[in-house]
Amino acid sequence: MLSRVAERIYWMSRYLERVENTARLMGVYTNLLMDMPAGVNIGWYNLVSLNDAEEWFDAHYRVRDERNVMKFLLADRDYPGSIVNSLQGVRENIRTSRDVVPAESWEYINELALYVQDNQSAGINRGQRHEFIAQVIKSCQQLQGLFVSSMIDGQAKNFLRLGRNIERADMTTRILDAGIGVVLENNGNVLPTTESIIWANVLYSLSAYLPYTKRQRKSVKGARVARYLLEDATLPRTIRFCGESMATVCKTLPRNKKVLKKIDQIRKSHYPPLDDDNAVLDVGFSDYLNELQLLIGSAHELFAETWFTLD
């Protein structure tokens, strides 16, 4: 398979995952807002910081309020990570890989891009945001389903999996970061009930609430949720799970030694304070997540170096 085609499939998959995850992130914060008692500050700007997008945001907006942050994440044409731009990324990559991906994917992505374009205000205004986000997530899953059920089990599918899992791992660290961000925003002055609402929402946003309760059979607590989302081997969005999936894929690809070593670091990554169920999560955890993001970033660079650029 051509390196360029592999790279396009990989990015297509990353962008698609990014669209879904950004929508999920918008959903967490919106729900949190409704659950939080009056007076608790949930800091919409966190959504910008945890995507490392301050520079883009600050260039265009002065007020860091809900409306501007939503507009930025959803519709900003200059911010490369916005939903509209990520969708564009999916579209362009499908368009240029049409000989590799199922023909219907072109139709589906056009439908989704059109929907987002026509319903931007629904996503920005709180009133219809829930429906909007649900629709976006649904359409992303439709595409994922199409790929899983109709692509042949070859290299293209491998790069699809690789893109999906690295983006997922990255986003899970950011969604955890969103949770800790709200806790820290209020200087640890949140009531235990409020804190459990925050972490429950983090779980919801990753479709992980029910799996968590089934597995843990314990109440929702920051340290437990964090450990679960980092280290559980069965839930598809945990760091561990994404790491294992990437390793499985990479084992079938050529020249994989360095890459596998790097992925090992990701899947075995461990934050010792979490061993204590009652640990209080502080800024140290946020720093740990940042390091994990850097590790994921360097894995990406290694993929590119190994399979995408041969000069």
Add this chain to the structure above:
Amino acid sequence: MAIDWKAYNPEGLYDEIISSPGNPRVPAKSLVSYLRSLSDEQLQARRASADAVIKQMGITFTVYSEEGNIDRSWPFDIIPRVIALKQWQKTAAGLEQRLRALNLFIDDLYHDQKIVKDKVFPEYILQESKNFRPECVGISPPFGVWAHICGTDLVRDKDGRFYVLEDNLRVPSGVSYMLENRAITKRVLPDLFDTEKILPVNDYTSNLLEALTSLSPRKISRPSIVVLTPGIYNSAYFEHAFLAQQMGAELVEGSDLMVADDECVYMKTVDGLERVDVIYRRIDDLFIDPEVFNAESVLGVPGLMRAWKKGNVALANAPGAGVADDKVVYAFVPQIIKYYLDEDPLIPNVETYLCVNDKEREYVLANLDKLVVKPANESGGAGMLIGPHSTKKERTLFAELIRKNPRNYIGQPTLSLSTVPTLVDGNDLEPRHVDLRPFIIQAEKTSVTTGGLTRVAMKRGSLVVNSSQGGGSKDTWIVDTGAK
């Protein structure tokens, strides 16, 4: 209300379907009676289903505009054009003859230039040719063939005869639309394929694959063949992807290829570098290798010319083949055929006046309102003057252009192109002008498409068939009537 064939009147033009109002030509008889049997609703339904098929199959071409590039659905008319097999066989033989002679001509220009020495072909034309590539002198590509794929534009005049309008020897496009047109028609008018002997067209891609394979420098059973595209923003990208897919070849961009120290071409794959044997390039000469031609080109592959000259990779069409794709050279093709093959041309040229010759230029300047004036090296119908449809201002401008650079212009009489009934608004049938682009392949063997791509000028009276300028297209049927 079904189609009223008596009301359809081509008014003195040569119509390919009917000979006089109400009387179909022999090969079109069953088509006409079939269409007559359809009610308005049925006809509408066929049309709608063609539109749906085109959208569903994603048949598009790209139009450049200020609002960005738009992929437009392929404009298609469901009523096919019908040509009798007997007439087509003669035409096909003429096309093969033409390409054989042109390839001998190109090969001669890059070697001994006998035709110039023998004063059959004027030296000044060669000296001023924009498409002669000195870098190619002395190269001997396999079978002496430079132009492996040629798209020749044919028109029929009042007398119904085919004339050659131009030869496209650089990177001719359109063949995928010919194939798609047939695929659409099979879905829309399936009944007719039972009763009529309509010859199939779908052997093109396998002929192309066979020809490309025969060019491979490595004599291995499955040489590695790629289609080199300038990329997604090229108007023919759809076709590049289509052909690659049909041949099972990789669709590559310049950045996917590299020339290594051994002067062989490799493509960059996930498994590492993989040797490439044959490149069907759909990028213009000047962009294929920044080392030799346009240094700014990011579409090409540095070192490609070195690899080609060494014989380590085959390029189709060969660089430099465009020297014969020039509207001034065109005027000499009858002499070229005579010179190399000692045969008379089977398909005539359209009469052509070379503005570089004083007498002919004066004639062109005096008759700008009657002639078609074309620049020598443009494609897609750009920069043309159609005399009878022009304004005074345009004619003044062209007179100036011709005087400034006579070498670059030719004049031709305005032909009354043949017409084919075409559905316009609602269910109205009106005559529309058409041309035909068959594709000729030459490598180890020679072959011609069965028919070709029919393009239609969708506006009443218009002679402009280019899809970039509002032209449409039709399926082309070569029908075996049993006549010998």
